Amino acid sequence: MVRAWLHTILLISFLLVSQLARADVSEVTATVDRNPVTANQSFVLTVTVDDDVANESFSPSKLLKDFVVGRTSVSRQTSMINGRLSKQTRFTTVLIPQSAGEYKIPEITIAGVSSEPISLQVLEAGSSQDTEQKVAFLEAQVDSEQVYLQQPITYVARLFLAADLNKGNLIPPEAENADVQQIGRDEESTQMVNGRRYKVYQRIYQITPSKSGPLTIVGARFDGEVFTQGQRSIFSSFSNTQPVSTIAETIDVEVQPVPDNWQGHWLPSELVSITQSVSPEQENYTVGEPLTISYMLTAVGVKPEQLPEIKPNFPNTVRVYPDGEETDQFTRNGVVISQKTVSFAIVPNQPGPLTVPALRLPWFNTKTGLAASAKTETLDFSVDMAEGMQAIPTEKPKGESPAQSSQASAQQPTKSKASVEIAWWKQGWFIALISLVLLVSLIINSYLMWNKGSASASKTNLRKKTEEKHELNKDKLWREFQQACSKNDAQAAKNSLLKWAARYFDKSFNSLTELSQHLSIKEASLATLQQCLYQPGNNSWNDGKMLYKEVKVSIEKGKKKAASGDKRGLPKLYNR
Structure with missing residues (x-):
């Protein structure tokens, strides 16, 4: 029984407290912080409700027809005076009128209670009636109101604030069929306007049109809060900040199309240049040794993706390996500068003069409205054959066989014999002369046969010694080459093959191209090896076993050919 009475008392108390705490909405008030206002400048609409209502009770969407609606903040206050509990909810919305005229803020209804409508006068920006001291305003300007397609437009937005900034957001300008991108960092400064000091925040945007014709740039907008000058009470839940919003004026730009007679890659810019460099720099280069040619393209006022491809016209006497591509963008004095660097590793294949033609890139000068071109100079090089490779073509005329020498020697006594026969009819000493000629011929032939036999024996002994010295399975350098190929x-x-070949052939080799003239190796095997060595980023080489097999087969063929040549012996001295 006592417990039932206790539950009843608690329920009645809860109902009484709830009734006291509950108060119906009886009044809704709407006010603006100033009237008249200026076009493109913000004012504050405050809606006050004498009750605690939900945040969704007020929606400023009905005001979008005549104003740009900024952020809305909600604050609440609760107080108790003489045992009476009172609550209050305040909605603060920032509105921006975009054109001058007479406007009407309609009544605002919350919980069935409506406010009185407000008549608002909007003045032209900069008019004589605009005598108010602005807390915040935005100025915007472009570097040109007439541009060509894909020519970037520099848009500078400057925010003026007469009070300390609490928080805020600068919204970029908007434009259809154009790319808007912020460049550089914000700059801060101070400036006096009509005797009042403002803090100025400057931000630069780059707007690149993608379609010709008229281009409308909707101004940048600022939404934020600034501190007011009044003191904040410690007993109040309302902050001492004031919401502010402002929008820059709309700017119209005319975008001209690409000229009808233009050919090639379209690159509109104020200045374009291209430079080239060679590494290493030296007077003469060697066949098979790589050199690097780098090109740097610089363009003012464009984005890196607008730069064209760099494709030099290299001669067919060199092998070309692309050495990477890099792009960069930076800002200098508020101007965007883009760069592209491309390098090529080239390997000469033939000795003699090497000429790399000049590289020409067309571009359109936006200052003069005329076509222009950036070009490099012609590169002339001198390519020499390595020392070991110079003697190869000159050995052939000197390599006259003993048979040819014997035939030449034999032809001489034959001619002498004919002349002696003619002289015999004229002179009587023919027998003595022919005997002398036969004797000399016999001595010469005997000497040549002895000399050839000695030379052949010495060469055979030298080859045997060399083969014994360079047996593949016992040669340390050959085993190093085998291990490198397997890995x-x-x-x-490359290094072990050149060292082993230097010992095996008893001569030095400066490059794989030079060594290929002594070994019957497929060009594709050496090409993949050189590409891996000279082309950065391509470090994968999987043809080691194939290269090892081809070199070994080439050496075995060389041994068999040399052995068959020794079995043939000396050629005949006379052809009978």
Whole structure:
């Protein structure tokens, strides 16, 4: 029984407290912080309700027809005076009128209670009636109101604030069929306007039109809060900040199309240049040794993706390996500068003069409205054959066989014999002369046969010694080459192969191209090895076993050919 009475008392108390705490909405008030206002400048609409209502009770969407609606903040206050509980909810919305005229803020209804409508006068910006001291305003300007397609427009927005900034957001300008991008960092300064000091925040945007014709740039907008000058009470839940919004004026720009007679890549800019460099720089280069040619393209006022491809016209006497491409963009004095750097590693294949033609890139000068071109100079090089490769073509005329020498020697006594026969009819000493000629011929032939036999024996002994010295399975350098190929180590394979070949052939080799003239190796095997060595980023080489097999087969063929040549012996001295 006592417990039932206790539950009843608690329920009645809860109902009484709830009734006291509950108060119906009886009044809704709407006010503006100033009237008249200026076009493109913000004012504050405050809606006050004498009750605690939900945040969704007020929606400023009905005001979008005549104003740009900024952020809305909600604050609440609760107080108790003489035992009476009172609550208050305040909605603060920032509105921006975009054109001058007479406007009407309609009644605002919350919980069935409506406010009185407000008549608002909007003045032209900069008019004589605009005598108010602005807390915040935005100025915007472009570097040109007439541009060509894809020519970037520099848009500078400057925000003026007469009070300390609490928080805020600068919204970029908007434009259809155009790309808007912020460039550089914000700049801060101070400036006096009509005797009042303003803090100025400057931000630069780059607007690149993608379609010709008229271009409308909707101004940048600022939404934020500034501190007011009044003191804030510690007993109040309302802050001492004031919401502010402002929008810059709309700017119209005319975008001209690409000229009808234009050919090639379209690159509108104020200045374009291209430079080239060679590494290493030296007077003469060697066949098989790589050199690097780099090109740097610089353009003012464009984005990196607008730069064209760099494709030099290299001669067919070199092998070309692309050495990477880099792009960069930076800002200098508020101007965007883009750069592209492309490098090529080239390997000469033939000795003699090497000429790389000049590179020409067309572009359109937006200042003069005329076509222009950026070009490099012609590069002339001198390519020499390596020392070991110079003697190859000159050995052929000197390599006259003993048979040819014997035939030449034999032809001489034959001619002498004919002349002696003619002289015999005229002179009587023919027998003595022919005997002398036969004797000399016999001595010469005997000497040549002895000399050829000695040379062949010495060469055979030397070859045997060399083969014994360079047996593949016992040669340390050959085993290093075999291990490098099995591991697909390109650099180690090249170094060990050149060292082993220097010992095997008793001569030095400066490059794989030079060595290929002494070995019957497929060009594709050496090409993949050189590409891995000279082309950065391509470090994968998987043809080690194939290269090892081809070199070994080439050496075995060389041994068999040399052995068959020794079995043939000396050629005949006379053809009978």
